[in-house]
Amino acid sequence: MARVSFRCTMQEGQIGEETRAALADGLRQIAADLLGESATEVPVSFSDIPSGFGFRGGEPSTTSLVRGAIVGGVAQDVREAILRRICDMWTEVSGCSIDELVVTAADA
């Protein structure tokens, strides 16, 4: 069983199914490269926030949230490497701006 999993939450209508598959592949590859996980075993889930239900700074949000949980924790330098790789991959694959992305890699 993988010790890392990812939950991705997006605003409704912003990221299509094909792009989600590519994002999931990207997240799994990052887990494999930086944590030595078997890419095929890393759970990745996606959920949508319906239009009109998500806000940032009091205004309708266009921000996606990627929440990683790492069982047993990880050193901060590795965590930051994971966070940066996810930001680079996500913006490249989805086309969203870096300002529209929040990424967490939490010890679990």
Place this chain on the structure above:
Amino acid sequence: MPFYRCVVPQDSVPYEQREAVAQAFTNIHCGSTGAPRSFVHVVFDEHDDRWDTPYFLDGANRAGRPEELKSQLLSDLMSAFQEITGVPSEEYSGRITEGPAKWSMEGGMVLPEPGEETTEWYEHDQRMQGQAAAGG
């Protein structure tokens, strides 16, 4: 961060109230902590019934603030929600959990500890507000 998730029954809070709650939460959070406005995320969730009350505020903040400030913040947020929605207090409860700032990245930067936001973060905030005003 912060991330405020308002658990509400289906179709119970119309858009105008959701928007008003989101703006009130942003004003309260930034007014009491000094955090940039773009840090504040508010989401309404109609599909979570795990809580003891039908309405629930599930907040997540950066760790490191004084207890007094945290309890006042929760109290102010809950009061604002009730004032805007009219939900009676016996149907509403809430909590704020905390996590280390360094676990998260926004705008490509690791989050600062509370109170240690540099000018860079407020520039990021202005960029975000500009995008919101432009509808993007």
